[in-house]
Amino acid sequence: MARQYTLQRAAPTGPKIDYAAELNAEQLAAVTAPPGPALIIAGAGSGKTRTLTYRVAYLIENGILPHHILLLTFTNKAAREMLDRVAALVPQPLDGLWGGTFHSIGNRILRRHPVEAGFAAGFSILDREDAVDLMDEVVVKLELDPHEKRTPKGEVFADVLSYQLNTGFSLSDVLAEKYPHFLQYRDQFALARSRYEKKKQEANALDFDDLLEKTVALFRKHPHIAEHYQRQFQFVLVDEYQDTNHLQNDFIELLSARHHNVMVVGDDAQSIYSWRGADFHNILEFPKRHAGAQVHKIETNYRSTPEILAVANAAIAPNKKQFKKALRATRAATDSRPALIPLPDSGQQAALVAQRILELHEEGMPLEEMAVLYRAHFHSMELQMELTRRGVPFEITSGLRFFEQAHIKDVSAFLKWTVNPRDEVAFKRMARLLPGIGAKSADTLWAQVGERFRSKTQEPAAPAPTEGEDPDWSVDDEPPSALAPADRATRERPETIANPWLGMPPIKDLLAGLKVPTKTVKAWEQLAYTLDELAPGGKLAPPAQMIGSVLEAVYDDYMLANFPNYEARREDLGTLANFAKQYDSPQPFLDQLALMTSLDSDAAQRKDDPERVTLSSVHQAKGLEWRAVFVIWLAEGKFPTARSLDNDAAIEEERRLFYVAVTRAKDELYLSYPCVSYSGYGDPLQRPSRFLAEIPRELLEEWQVGGVF
DNA sequence: TACGTGGCGCTTTTT
DNA sequence: GCGCCACGTA
Numbered sequence: 001m002a003r004q005y006t007l008q009r010a011a012p013t014g015p016k017i018d019y020a021a022e023l024n025a026e027q028l029a030a031v032t033a034p035p036g037p038a039l040i041i042a043g044a045g046s047g048k049t050r051t052l053t054y055r056v057a058y059l060i061e062n063g064i065l066p067h068h069i070l071l072l073t074f075t076n077k078a079a080r081e082m083l084d085r086v087a088a089l090v091p092q093p094l095d096g097l098w099g100g101t102f103h104s105i106g107n108r109i110l111r112r113h114p115v116e117a118g119f120a121a122g123f124s125i126l127d128r129e130d131a132v133d134l135m136d137e138v139v140v141k142l143e144l145d146p147h148e149k150r151t152p153k154g155e156v157f158a159d160v161l162s163y164q165l166n167t168g169f170s171l172s173d174v175l176a177e178k179y180p181h182f183l184q185y186r187d188q189f190a191l192a193r194s195r196y197e198k199k200k201q202e203a204n205a206l207d208f209d210d211l212l213e214k215t216v217a218l219f220r221k222h223p224h225i226a227e228h229y230q231r232q233f234q235f236v237l238v239d240e241y242q243d244t245n246h247l248q249n250d251f252i253e254l255l256s257a258r259h260h261n262v263m264v265v266g267d268d269a270q271s272i273y274s275w276r277g278a279d280f281h282n283i284l285e286f287p288k289r290h291a292g293a294q295v296h297k298i299e300t301n302y303r304s305t306p307e308i309l310a311v312a313n314a315a316i317a318p319n320k321k322q323f324k325k326a327l328r329a330t331r332a333a334t335d336s337r338p339a340l341i342p343l344p345d346s347g348q349q350a351a352l353v354a355q356r357i358l359e360l361h362e363e364g365m366p367l368e369e370m371a372v373l374y375r376a377h378f379h380s381m382e383l384q385m386e387l388t389r390r391g392v393p394f395e396i397t398s399g400l401r402f403f404e405q406a407h408i409k410d411v412s413a414f415l416k417w418t419v420n421p422r423d424e425v426a427f428k429r430m431a432r433l434l435p436g437i438g439a440k441s442a443d444t445l446w447a448q449v450g451e452r453f454r455s456k457t458q459e460p461a462a463p464a465p466t467e468g469e470d471p472d473w474s475v476d477d478e479p480p481s482a483l484a485p486a487d488r489a490t491r492e493r494p495e496t497i498a499n500p501w502l503g504m505p506p507i508k509d510l511l512a513g514l515k516v517p518t519k520t521v522k523a524w525e526q527l528a529y530t531l532d533e534l535a536p537g538g539k540l541a542p543p544a545q546m547i548g549s550v551l552e553a554v555y556d557d558y559m560l561a562n563f564p565n566y567e568a569r570r571e572d573l574g575t576l577a578n579f580a581k582q583y584d585s586p587q588p589f590l591d592q593l594a595l596m597t598s599l600d601s602d603a604a605q606r607k608d609d610p611e612r613v614t615l616s617s618v619h620q621a622k623g624l625e626w627r628a629v630f631v632i633w634l635a636e637g638k639f640p641t642a643r644s645l646d647n648d649a650a651i652e653e654e655r656r657l658f659y660v661a662v663t664r665a666k667d668e669l670y671l672s673y674p675c676v677s678y679s680g681y682g683d684p685l686q687r688p689s690r691f692l693a694e695i696p697r698e699l700l701e702e703w704q705v706g707g708v709f
Numbered sequence: 710t711a712c713g714t715g716g717c718g719c720t721t722t723t724t
Numbered sequence: 725g726c727g728c729c730a731c732g733t734a
Binding site for chain 1: 710
């Protein structure tokens with residue numbers, strides 16, 4: 001069965017990269033590693049991204065077609081950055097290269113084989129909120145005892161079931177670990193799982209987990225489809241491997257199963273996402289799972305002063321579960337050690353940080369070169385007030401993401417339902433915007449619309465999952481030739497742009513005459529008319545035009561009536577419509593909305609803004625660096641967080657988090673904690689974090705802060 | 710359905 | 725010390 005295929009070197013085009021000159025010995029070894037499974041342990045600040053991007057360039061330079069390379073990341077930002085950097089290195093176009101987040105790659109594959117995956121073309125993607133909305137519908141029907149004072153809500157169900165899927169743990173184990181007080185509901189959770197699956201099926205909608213899980217299931221059910229992709233992806237590269245979960249690891253293993261050229265890059269010491277299912281045993285045990293795997297360690301650090309690195313190495317040393325390694329500094333020694341700053345209370349902690357920021361700024365350090373890091377966002381409240389008082393501009397990495405804001409999601413609901421009229425979540429969201437329509441009426445309307453829609457389509461809207469193999473879908477052909485590097489799968493099986501309205505009566509007829517409350521009649525007619533405009537004559541309009549129609553017909557009025565900050569929201573929707581102009585059809589636009597977190601428009605916005613200090617949780621600071629870093633609230637119960645105190649594994653993760661914080665600093669590091677905090681709830685007395693006690697005193701310079709206060 | 714009041718509980722976050 | 729949610733009423 002196995003087909004032997006010999007790679008041909010492409011004729012060299014353009015100047016070659018001088019790898020030996022541009023990389024250090026450790027990086028070079030990883031970049032030029034022979035094929036086969038490889039684990040790259042890349043310490044903080046060691047040039048991990050550089051290594052990965054040069055590896056891709058190296059593969060391409062050695063004749064591997066971009067089409068045969070798969071590059072997996074966690075975030076869109078990382079994917080974009082890496083692809084951009086590769087593009088800058090190699091002369092040939094990278095069009096065929098499959099690079100993106102796990103979810104976007106899963107989506108891309110599923111869009112080509114929706115039916116084989118058990119769905120219909122044109123499926124919706126449910127973001128986290130949509131998934132919870134749908135789960136709420138399931139939970140209502142479970143009829144949990146209303147006399148019970150506390151019953152789990154949709155959010156808890158969604159969380160538990162998602163965590164279970166991502167980790168592969170049993171339901172009982174997940175409940176015991178995350179929600180022991182809900183263990184009695186075990187059976188309802190199991191029931192909710194199957195009902196939720198059914199709901200998604202009926203709605204032709206996939207949640208984020210499905211984008212991975214259904215891809216894995218597709219491959220297991222249709223080996224010939226799996227084989228196609230396994231053949232195609234001769235080289236698989238994975239970024240931030242230490243944060244992969246069970247499901248993502250299956251995804252990686254399946255896609256690389258044929259060629260075994262899987263290079264995973266990560267730092268076990270920076271694994272900080274176990275609470276959302278990441279299992280750093282994936283990285284610790286990679287060499288065991290892949291016999292003969294090469295292991296490369298990259299430990300030369302270009303970022304921090306030796307004094308900061310000494311603290312970092314000491315900080316992580318107590319962790320038992322790790323690959324032993326020590327970062328080596330390349331920078332020259334300085335005469336300053338990181339500062340350890342106890343403060344009488346949290347107000348003075350805020351004052352110290354603010355004052356020190358101003359001093360550094362006066363010494364010539366730009367504000368954007370400084371950051372204040374903390375374990376939890378509320379730890380920054382006092383500091384925010386202090387900075388405001390002193391007129392220090394700052395930027396906070398938290399809060400609602402652009403696409404998760406209500407007005408963005410409201411408007412997208414119109415588009416989503418037009419593209420996929422089976423999308424229950426989108427329909428109900430849209431309906432609830434009308435005056436006089438709440439959850440109950442939305443439910444009734446949905447039942448009627450669903451009924452009408454089904455009766456108007458000759459075939460059931462959901463094609464039953466096909467059994468057996470699709471005869472038209474043969475992938476057992478010759479591998480893509482160098483002369484025709486275009487993606488064969490794309491040519492043979494383009495992503496179907498589904499149009500549910502073809503051959504259907506106009507939308508307004510579908511909605512006309514349904515029973516609605518008297519005060520809703522007018523708005524209902526208007527809605528029907530508007531939706532008709534989104535698919536005039538049964539043809540889906542371009543998304544930018546759709547947004548315009550929705551705004552003009554209903555949503556602008558809605559915003560005026562319901563939001564105090566009408567102007568800002570209106571502006572956001574203008575930005576959205578502008579963004580939508582790049583898309584001819586709504587489907588890919590909606591995919592983008594679901595799979596992206598932010599619009600890069602704020603980068604442009606920030607241009608004319610003054611420089612700012614960054615305030616960030618440590619989690620969100622991963623991968624970033626600043627010249628000066630302040631880590632605040634290093635007190636027991638704050639950092640490490642109270643919930644981790646009685647759990648060794650949790651403490652180790654907190655310690656890794658502390659390590660991430662420390663290794664963000666290039667030149668200056670300040671570690672502080674208050675002895676007393678009158679703000680907030682709980683015991684005002686604070687004890688210094690154990691992480692501070694673990695650092696040899698001589699590595700730090702202790703500050704004694706006095707003064708008038 | 711829409712709006713007002715009391716109680717509870719309080720990390721981290723990408724897709 | 726505050727915000728969110730669940731429950732009660734018009």
